[in-house]
Amino acid sequence: MTGNRVVVYKGPGEVAVEAVDYPKLELPEDVVNGLGLKKKAPHAAILKLVTTNICGSDQHMVRGRTTAPVGQSLGHEITGEVVEVGEDVLFVKEGDICSVPFNIACGRCRMCNEGKTGVCLNVNPARAGAAYGYVDMGGWIGGQAEYVMVPFADFNLLKFPDRDQALEKILDLTMLSDIFPTGYHGAYTAGTTTGSTVYVAGAGPVGLAAAYSAQVLGASVVIVGDMNAERLAQAKSFGCETVDLSSGNELVDMIEQILGEPEVDAAVDAVGFEARGHGADAAEAPATVLNDIMSISRAGASLGIPGLYVTGDPGGIDENAKVGQIGVRLGLGWAKSHSFTTGQCPVKRYNRQLMNLILADKAHIAKAVNAARIGLDDAPAAYREFDKGAAKKYVIDPHNMVA
Structure with missing residues (x-):
């Protein structure tokens, strides 16, 4: 044997x-x-x-x-x-x-x-x-x-x-x-279709797979946000627009500069619970990406959330984060009639x-x-x-x- x-x-x-x-x-x-x-x-x-x-x-x-x-x-x-x-x-x-x-x-x-x-x-x-x-x-x-x-x-x-x-x-x-089905699931459940404008948070492998999947689904523009220059360059290599979240510029302004308007049709969180705030020296802020994608998605949009969130995080920034309770602006998503798809693909x-x-x-x-x-x-x-x-x-x- x-x-x-x-x-x-x-x-x-x-x-x-x-x-x-x-x-x-x-x-x-x-x-x-x-x-x-x-x-x-x-x-x-x-x-x-x-x-x-x-x-x-x-x-x-x-x-x-x-x-x-x-x-x-x-x-x-x-x-x-x-x-x-x-x-x-x-x-x-x-x-x-x-x-x-x-x-x-x-x-x-x-x-x-x-x-x-x-x-x-x-x-x-x-x-x-x-x-x-x-x-x-x-x-x-x-x-x-x-x-x-x-x-x-x-x-x-x-x-x-x-x-x-x-x-x-x-x-x-x-x-x-x-990662291909997971990225596709993120883009698909975000409502990506022919001509959509799409924002993908995170240029790790799942984020890149989501961005590629958005192109497969017919998106007109796919924007990928990250702080890692090498990963952003990888997103550019297959035709994505990118935003550098370490720049200190407001995300909504960078989106508007690319699209001519400050919102997208669909958004994907491919980061999860170890998210950081914006800026070169930003500290961990686990709700950042979820709040970002609500902020820059149009009213009635869907949000795909393949990024991992856990119920037990010994390294969480506070006692709430350690049990997966984070400061999501749910009222904003409610006011904009957003729908969310979470969980394993x-x-x-x-x-x-x-x-x-x-x-x-x-x-x-x-x-x-x-x-x-x-x-x-x-x-x-x-x-x-x-x-x-x-x-x-x-x-x-x-x-x-x-x-």
Whole structure:
């Protein structure tokens, strides 16, 4: 039996690659005990990782900004080759290369039947919704690894139709597990459509994916705001307008200078709870982005909020922030009849269509987010570079399968 290695959180600012047991076709103890499910998982598959990506959500844990315990395995962006299937798996075969939604979903509960796979009721006793390698998400082993177990495989796995084509386009296809659907979800739920003007807060990988998705959806102008010059340059590289939030200029004035009016049709928060105020030396102010996007969105607009907000933040700026209670100007959003979409992106709602765009050579998301291939042992260094603001999307290639 082969071994396995996985990236593990070792304390604030520190990760390591550690040896763990090879996965079994079994559910985690948290799920078994908390939900009363059988431990044996004949509905599951084991995947050999082709690619697995580092996500900004992982970085929140690694910074010590969640309640993740030391020893928490990491990684929820998974693309892999099926190497073993349970006896109840009917439609996925060994050798298939598949994308794995970061949401773990049973495919059988009320939420799954409604297409709300981000809040499945049968995969996490702590709350609705689960994910691989994430705090309070059911105890599922992370996918920044050599091998991983995927439950309810027939429902969760998106099989690529042609192996050779998949490997050729793997740097694009690897984004289907999370950031491409998540960015698309942000832009789509913000109401982006043909001719829309769109503001995306944050030029990290999810923000870049949201900006690219807004273009796919037909936006006439996409404006990306950030304080990181390198990341803003990456947004410009595929045709976005940008605003430098470290400049000290008012956001509304910068929007007006670009559009000729001080508001946009749609706005996306791709930053989340570690937001900072404006200006070069701005301190953390977790409600900044939410208040910004309400301020610069037209009346009746929709706001997409894929940026992560948590219920437990040991590093919060005050006691309210430590439990996810922040100073949002809800009265402003109410007065402007705004609608908000929050929470995990239901990846399965979008991943097949986005796969088709990639396979038809109509979407080049890897270039937009500046995908950078690394080995599994390079993960600790990549986390450090990502934390410093590198304008890259790190793609881990554990088995040297990426051309």
